[in-house]
Amino acid sequence: MIDKNLVEKVAHLARLELSDNEKTKMQRELSAILDYMALLNEVEVSQVEPFSAANKLFNITRTDEAAVGGEQVAQKIIEQFPRKNNNYLKVKAIL
């Protein structure tokens, strides 16, 4: 069901760089897994509503106020930037 083309297409969507070896392995493994998924074809679901996670679903809102975390919070975030210029996050240009 899954050919090398499809593996490359999905890897691209997932933004994953895979080596040739990885692609071959992935094709084999995903094919086996997807074959197993065919089991679900047995289930009649035409009258079934899809699952909803919570037992009761309702919106939880808060007032539209800026939460002031201050210098400290900002610093913790900035510390983790892989590349920065002063307090600015540095990224590749998108032109």
Next chain:
Amino acid sequence: MELQQFSIKQIHQHLLQKDFSARELAEHYLRTIKKEEPEIAAFLAVSEEAALAQAEAVDEEIKQGQEVSWLAGVPGAIKDAILVQGQKCTAGSRILENYSAPYDATAVAKLKKQGAVILGKTNLDEFAMGSSTEHSAFQATKNPHDLTRVPGGTSGGSAAAVAANECVFALGSDTGGSIRQPASFCGVVGLKPTYGAVSRYGLIAHASSLDQIGPLAKNVEDCQIVFEAIKGQDKNDSTSSDTDSRSVNVELKNVKIGIPSEYFGEGLEKATREIIESVIKKAAKAGAKIQEISLPHSKYALACYYLVSTSEASANLARFDGIKYGLSREANELADVYFQSRGQGFGPEVKRRIMLGTFALSSGYYDAFYAKAQKVRALIKQDFAKAFEQVDFIFTPVSPFPAFKIGEKIDNPLKMYLSDVLTVPISLAGVPALSLPVGQDGHLPVGLQIISRPFNEQGIFQIGQQLEKIIS
């Protein structure tokens, strides 16, 4: 005094009586960690200084005559997918190898508020994806009952640490069985709470409609004390809710226990079957009414789980892109930063699951896979709801087999996935379940899975405690 023998309540009494200090207790556990870790490798990081400071703070409070809670001074360990402020949080992955947690997970903040002492972060399969802890990017944890075998996963580090007496309790996370299965493999008690009972704020997300943080401990009472401390609605997690705080009084002689035939099929190993059947007989002897039930859609649960969880994971792991934090590869083009950071930062199992999830959600396949799985999931949830109209608890094995050998399943992903066949349906339905050690296959622990209706953790703990007494 042999300090590791004490339960949480016993520790509490001894601290108040000043038989030993919280600092001495922490030092004892830190020494045990140093001694055991070369073999067990349960910990990714040990926070000795912070732990001793926390312990000393508790000693000071006791000295001042202040009231302290059950967990004050009690040493625990935290799975490295759960944020502890100021400490590294790796999710067992190279992509977060140097990531430092900017805040405490709600569950951790609650433990700290009660004065619990945090000894360190425990090992896990990368991003909580796996069933053996072998998929950790850093180290393989060993099962304390047999060092050639896995501790289970993904909370293998937490389970092994408790089993090896390296801590009194631990926090793990469970998406498809990741607390229950390692608890079963390591012979400790582990709870997957009802979906929503414990806040997921500060848990690195795997599958948001399945993930739950839960406690592991050596006995049911300790497990319950930790659960009570971490549970509760949190404004930072809109899927969290309060459990019913009213006291329940549940006794084996007054309950109906359902035994689903689908969980006792061919794949179940003989010794495990015998042990579980023996416990069921003991429960019957104590007065419980045993009833055969059916959960007819059980056989579809694994396929359903590996579509739903991987789809959600593919979305949740999109944030790891080398831009704001984590591993980042230098490249000429922005897109290459994404491709390379993720390609090099994620391990093979994580990549496999992201691929599966991306595929299942992609145009042309979405209806046949993801949408279909969500409908099958509704049927599985219905199975449990119907069952709980007839019975109060459901008993099953946790795993078809005890701890397998290191390396045994690592080359066959589908075979590894099949380890979860008895735990994933419970996760899909969002109901709570406890893994209780009830016997041994040779030297390998075997766990009983006690399942109940949403928010009936109290009932599960009570039944668990009664069974504990009967079995010992």
